[in-house]
Amino acid sequence: MKISYNWLRQFIKTNRTPEETGELLTDLGLEVEGIHEFQSVKGSLRGIIVGEVLTCEQHPNADRLKVTKVDLGNGEPVQIVCGAPNVAAGQKVPVATVGTTLYDDKGSPWEIKKSKIRGESSHGMICAEDELGLGQSHEGIMVLDSNLEAGTPAASLFEIEDDHVFEIGLTPNRADAMSHWGVARDLKAGLIQQGEQQELITPSVSSFHVDSRSRKIPVKITKPDLAPRYTGVTITGVEISESPQWLQNRLKAIGITPKNNVVDVTNYVMHELGQPLHAFDADRISGNEIIVQTLPTGTKFITLDEVERELHEEDLMICDAEKPLAIAGVFGGIGSGVTSGTTSLFIESAYFNPVTVRKTAKRHGLNTDASFRYERGIDPNMTEYALKRAVLLIQELAGGSVASDIDDYYPRKIEDxxxxxxxxxxxxxxxxxxxxxxxxxxxxxxxxxxxxxxxxxxxxxxxxxxxxxxxxxxxxxxxxxxxxxxxIEFGDKINASVANSTRYEDYKLQNLIAGQLVGQGFFETMANSLTSQAYIGLSGQIKEEHAVKMLNPLSQDLSVLRQSLLFSGLEAVSYNLNRKRTDLKFFEFGKTYHNYNGGREEQKHLSVFLSGNKSRETWTGEVQKGGFFYLKGVVTSILERLGINNLNTSPVKNDIFSEGISLSYNHAKLVEFGVIKRKILKDFDINQEVLFADFNWDLIVETSKNQQQKFNDIAKFQAVRRDFALLLDHKIQFEEIHGIAFKTEKNLLRDVNLFDVYEGGNLPAGKKSYAVSFILQDEKKTLTDKQIDKIMSKLQQNFEKQLGAELR
The missing domain is CATH 3.30.56.10 (Phenylalanyl-tRNA Synthetase; Chain B, domain 1)
Known part of the structure; x- marks a missing residue:
């Protein structure tokens, strides 16, 4: 929010500098993020003085140039070469003296220097209005009042204003400070606390009066809960023209482009008092009445920016007897605004329901100065005062007479x-x-x-x-x-409290696993919990009826709370792939949100994404691709780090994974992971394989609490390895071999590992070869060949009997 220092001092006559004022405002909670200078004319006409042209003769070496002698008021006339066709002796003109800085139409500075033009010396420049920033004309030099004295500073002849503008980072709760009046009110309180007694200077409206009652426009409110207060008045006989310079300077200082005297007054009063106003062309109001109502969904309405919008049934509209005129508190319509031909006005000053205005503004993607104030909550008791203030200013600048009483609809006063x-x-x-x-x-x-x-x-x-x-x-x-x-004084004593927490607190386990994943080369991501409703159609596991929808979404892409971390993760993958980052390892801790039987439920998940190579290309070795089994290793390492073992594995068949498995503990599914289907990747414009793991983090935290850590001494006797090359049916999985092996030998078998798989033309149809290693160890003595051979014989028999395996 921009606040003009000069404007602020109209309310409170403080002698503090802009910097001192800014510091005090910041201490009061109105944080001044920056102060910049404003000049209504770039350079403020410094170095520009009134000169009198004493002589004007033709340049001897140029047909279009004149050589002049100019009196600058110091008794020493100077010679200036001028190319303006209208320069003549006896004129009073603005002269830029040597050393003066002027600015071109792009704001770039250039300095006036002594020079020779076609052989004749020139000590200054006689200026046109565009060269001084006072207008657009360049047809000739400016000719000033002949009664002016030579040497008079030009800045004293024009309404030149130097100002300082505060950039205030206004927090949403400070609706009372959304105007110069509101900021001055806070400034007064701060000054009083510092011993500087100040009074607020309130603009007077005592001269407001009704000239006639010839043009009353009645107001009808059909939605009193949406428009608790509405005031309006009619003015006739106005003349639309350009605003005076002082008003233009006020608006330009805070970044508003002046339009005409009526519109500028409504903007001025809004930024002065915080009360938005709207001026309607009274002759364009059909049926001579104003109706504040809602219209059916789908009603077309063209706003002032010439965009046709479809209204919602909850949008509050300002209408006449035939058509909508404006979106209440947000934006006016193109068919009722003030034009150069307007002669009669209906001025609106109202208090609208903040929630309604905010919903409407967001729904249509509009953010106006009016909606900014209405949706935060303005002063309901300011409407009539601001209306009178605006009317008096319009009469001062555009003429006209008040042609009706103020129509003030305020059935239920908003009390203190x-x-x-x-x-x-x-x-x-x-x-x-x-x-x-x-x-x-x-x-x-x-x-x-x-x-x-x-x-x-x-x-x-x-x-x-x-x-x-x-x-x-x-x-x-x-x-x-x-x-x-x-x-506030600081005490010498420091108090601190120590919270009692266990090692299984959620945040501790989260930090533990996050550190582990980072150590494995993963990057943590944080995605918005709001997502697009269109993602619901990408998977049958995500139900429309379970979606938690936003009542007032910022956009369609942020209209529901996510039911899965999959799609926000794929957005991050796609974003990076589009920027040529093809080797990706991401993880995210986040929540999903569900609407189950009318009740809301949050679930915490850990998601892991893997795509491309698992390590970067180096000169020391070949690139290793990250695939399904690499992801499986990452997943199992997470669970093992939390002490969760003895997991049950089962295949996953759904519309997300082309192949995948789930790991369960005591029939509770802890994690699903696998390769994402190409159909889903296509919606994100992803052309390479992506693997995804989805951990039920809430369940994992609870499961980890019930795990007992066991520690064993390192065995003193060496382990023995034996290998089998097994010829198996194609449908048999390694998990079956693993299970049979540990059922066969429970005491001495320590590990079973699959280290090679072969499927080729030398094997019978429907067969494959698994190379499996077995680690055997006795912690109390060295194993003998007889013991080892006996165990391996049992394993072979059971594999042949239960799996139909053959040794190759």
Whole structure:
């Protein structure tokens, strides 16, 4: 939000510099993020003075140039070569003296220097209005009033304004400070606290009066809950023209482009007082009435930006007897705005329901100065005052007469809010004792009325424009920010508390696994929990009826809460692939959201994504591709790190994985992982294989708590390895071999590993070859060949019997 320093000083006559004022505003909670200078004319005409052309003769070496003698008021006329066709002796003209900086139409500076033009010396420049930034004309030099004295600074002849503009990072709760009046109100409170007594200078509206009642436009409110207050008045006989320079300067300083005297007044009052206004061309209001209502969904409406929009049934509209005129509190319509031919006006000043305005603005993707204020909550008691202020300014600048009484619809007054404030609560939150007089002084400076004072506290009335002050804690925050956070004393004692937590706290396990994955070369991602509703159609596991939908979505791409971490992860994969990063290893801890039988449920997950090679290309070795079994190793290492073993494996068949498996513990599924189907990848424009693992993190945390850690001494006796090359049916999985082996030998068998798979033309049809290693070890003695051969013989027999295996 931009606040003009000069404009601010119209309300409060402080002598503080802009920098000092900015520091105080920041201390008051209105953080000044920057201060920049504003000049209504670039350079402020410094170095430009009035000169009198004494002589004007033809240049001896150029047909289009003149050689002039100009009196600059110092008794020493200078020679200036001028190419303007209208220069003549006896004129008073603006002269840029040597050393003056002028600016071109792009704002680039250039300096006036002594020069020779076609052999004749020139000591300055007689200027046209566009060269000074005072207009667009370049047909000739500016000719000034002949009564002016030579040497007069040109800046004193024009309404040149130098200003400083504050960039205030306004927090959403500070609706009361969305205007120069509101900021001045806060500034006054801060100055009083620092011992500088100031009064706010309020623009007077006492001269407002009704000239006639010849053009009344009645107002009908059909949705009083959406428009609690609506005021309007008619003005006739106005003349639309350009605004005076002072008004243009005020608007330009805060980044608003002036349009005409009526529209500029409505913008001026909005930024002055915080009350949005809208001016309608009264002659374009059909049926001579204003109806505030909603219209059916799908109704077409063209706004001032010439965009046709489809209305929603909840959009509050300002209508006449035949058509909509404006979106209430958001944007006007193209068919009712003020034009150069407008002679009669209907001026609207209203208080609309903040929630309704916000929903409508977001629905149509509109963010206007009016909606910015309405959706945060303006002062409902400012509407009539602001309307009178605008009417008086319009009459001053555009003429006209008030042709109706003010129509003020306000059936239920929005009352001020009572709060009881206890001294004990103030002191406990602030951290030190504040005197009652200090508290009362601060409250009075904030226009918070003290109704009564007791030994324990105060009964207060909060003004209705402070929509963010509703509780005792809110009042204390107001006291503290005006008193000054920097004025709070620090004690010598430091208090600290130690929380009792177990090693199985969620965040501890999360940090443990995150560190492990980072050590394996993975990058952590963080995705938005809001996602597109279109993703629901990509998988049958995600149900429309389970979606948690946003009532007021920022966009269609952020309209529902995610039911899976898959699609946000694929967005990250696609983003990186489009930027030529093809070797990807991501993980994310996040929540999914579901609507089950009317109840809302959150589930925490860990997702892992793998695509491309598992390591970068180096000169020391070949590139290793990351595939299904690499992902399986990552998954099992996570579970083993948490002490979860003895897992059951089962295949996964769904519309996400082309091939995948799940790992369960005691019939509880902990993780699913596999290769994502090409059909899903195609929707994200991904052309390479992507693997995905989805951990049920909540269940994993609970499971890990029940695991007992066991520690064994390192065996003193060596292990023995034996290998089998088994010829098997194609459908047999290694898991079956693994299970049979450990059932056959429970005491001495330590590990079973598949280290080679062969499927080729030398094998019978439907067969494959597995090379399997077996690790045997006795912790108490060295194994003998007889023991080893006996175990291997049992393994062979069981493989042949149960799997139909043959030794190759």
């Amino acid at each position: 809010f009572p709060v009881f404030l206890t001294f004990e609560k103030i002191n406990s939150l602030v951290g030190q004792n504040l005197s009652k007089e200090t508290i009362k002084s601060i409250l009075a400076s904030l226009e918070i009325r003290v109704n009564n004072v007791t030994e324990t506290g105060m009964g207060l009335t909060i003004p209705s424009y402070r929509v963010d002050v509703k509780r005792e804690a809110d009042v204390i925050e107001e006291i503290l920010r005006v008193y000054g956070y920097n004025n």
